[in-house]
Amino acid sequence: MSAVIAEHDDHHEHDDHAHGPEKGILRWIITTNHKDIGTLYLFFALAMFFVGGIMAMIIRAELFEPGMQFVQPQFFNSMTTMHALVMVFGAVMPAFVGLANWMIPMMIGAPDMALPRMNNMSFWVLVAGVLMLASTLFMEGGAPAGGWTLYPPLVLQTGKALPFAIFSVHLLGISSIMGAINIIATIFNMRAPGMTLMKMPLFVWTWLITAFLLIAVMPVFAGAVTMLLTDRFFGTSFFDAAGGGDPVLYQHIFWFFGHPEVYIMILPTFGVASTIIPVFARKPLFGYSSMVYATASIAFLSFIVWAHHMFTVGMPVAGELYFMYATMLIAIPTGVKVFNWTATMWKGAMTFETPMLFSIAFVVLFTIGGFTGLMMSIAPSDFQYHDTYFIVAHFHYTLVPASVFILMAAGYYWLPKWTGHMYNEKIGQLHFWLSTVSVNILFFPQHFLGLAGMPRRIPDYAVQFADWNMISSIGGFIFGASQLLFLYIVIDTIRGGTGEKVSDEVWEDAHKHGLEWTLPSPPPYHSFTTPPTIIPTEHI
């Protein structure tokens, strides 16, 4: 298997600058380069992170005090719906695809992704999908306001926005499937000689499994929303009991997609954490193979636990029990991972640069989110928590101080490699401490609100919830503002950062932990034009 590189453009012109990028804006539009496309994904995700963030700020501003302050209830519900859709499909997922594009070829010793033209298309289809979704904000009847799950019959009352929202889901699905196919083909077909499956960095492993999940469930979501479309416009009765259908059927199909979907956002998170922690603990990752098997187990379990999102819907008791016990099983492989990260740090010569700080915060705060998940897996208890702020607190703990924090960590960890410049450590640490303190002020009180009975997705609430909501909103505003520091650091680092010239391996002994650190910083336009020699890495 040789990976020496050949280059051509689409029109077979003889151009001598084939080894460098195109000049000007066209470089980005017609690029097939994994680093260019990775950069596009990452910037797009960062932009959408702020768009979704503004929506979150509107939500927290309205909830600052009881009573109606700033927005109409319909618009408020559009905000909760759009915030979720933009953050899931516009920010977190594309950010991880961006990391995959940048890092996987470098980590496995490949020249580029396996299917470069499709790589370009998957990015632009994503942009088209998100733009179509965003356009619904300006339509008659407003953006979808029935929650990101798009449950019928409520969502069928959406105005002109409904078909646009549905087609945007189709576009996002097409984009994700193409991206996932590309990642799988790259990992299976483009590894350098000697890079056996069990020598792959965990980030590559977790993405391989995530890509499989994406191909398996994105078509399921596409099918579900297609049925919404025909129910609304073509007279079918899939989700209408009067015609013999069942609205609960939609929930089953949605969560058959939706549960693997939440793991699509968390598995690459695990992969990045498993990459960063060993470097700063100066120890090999503890339990490499158990990490691989735990990831695969979590992915398998994600397909058979979906109805724990619908305990209160009126399922037969046998269903409630099955989904309760199956869900609890997930705690086992997840526990394996948390213990492995902890054991990796145990007696390590640890240093606490920004990426490590974010990673440690991830281990601690994700565990809190995991434990509240375990609480909700108990069906009779979930009757109390269902559709309250407890749920909101739970999944935000697994998404914000977990996925988003790890994305930040990845940014700090790899920015010096990508740009060749060092970021400002002081501002990085300030960003970390502000984010970590404020994210807990933001989400921890929501546990109390939920247990006290405050329902989610409402613009106004009873006065007994006022104090914790105000505290939560204050945390939210600080958290939102703190993220501007990250934006500053990214721009500053690209423009030269501290001015310090970074070495190839950037972090002490990082070359022991991954092939990407054997390349120059910044790496050449094509990562490995000849296959690298795979040295035995420490995690074996």
Added chain:
Amino acid sequence: MSSSQTYYIPHKATWPVMATGGLAMLLAGFANYLNGSSIGSTLMILGFAIFIVMLAGWFTLQSTESEAGMYSHQVGISYRMGMMWFIFSEVMFFAVFFGTLWYTRNLSVPWLGGEGVGAATKEFLWPNFEATWPTNGPGKLVNGLPTADGEFEKMSAWGLPFLNTLILLSSGVTCTWAHHGLLANHRDQLIKGLIATVALGFLFVAFQAIEYHEAYTEMGLTLGSGIYGSTFFMLTGFHGFHVCVGAIILSVVLFRSSKGHFKPENHFAFEAAAWYWHFVDVVWLGLFIFVYIM
């Protein structure tokens, strides 16, 4: 540039952006059309036209590169993996509608008829509804009694559908026969086999169209015929669409074969088209059993 030693990385791809533009325009047009906007259908046609031009351009580019020997064995593996995983995503797409059929027949319709957790629903909402299959649901009951409104006939398995089963199965055979011709370098057999396959594919679609016409005009069976009509037309409709796509792909392969493309040792496009065709075939067998016979 000697191809067998290198992994081909194309540069400056213009077709993907055009594909995105065409696709987005097609869908935005369709959404506008559904909302009753007058520009909808124009946008749709324009988007579709762009998409078709893009497909022709992209396919031409790929086949030119392939014939120029730019794809190494390793590139070929990437393409094959891409096609396999794409077909897997299609399997999951059809699984949704088969799952819907299973769920409604075995769970939600019996619940509406008062089984298990549905006892109260039946008692208070539709006490006279009998859970049978096919059904168009309890919504058409008037004063608790069935009416002629929305009555329809169940589609029989042993007329056109059975004929269509034979047609698709034979097309699988002719496709494989064509493949054997290609492997043995018998160009004539390859082309004859492909012509037969494409013809059988379009014959299937024609029969399907006749069946739909009968359903709508004579049997009262429409998309609005409750859950039976919904699942019937959704499953067979998406399958028919996939047969069309498969037959078009095979037509492209036929065209390329007639121009002398493909070698016994390297013919990814043929393989991909054949895999897709067999996939469509298997889906039909599932449909024939679960939608028509059972």
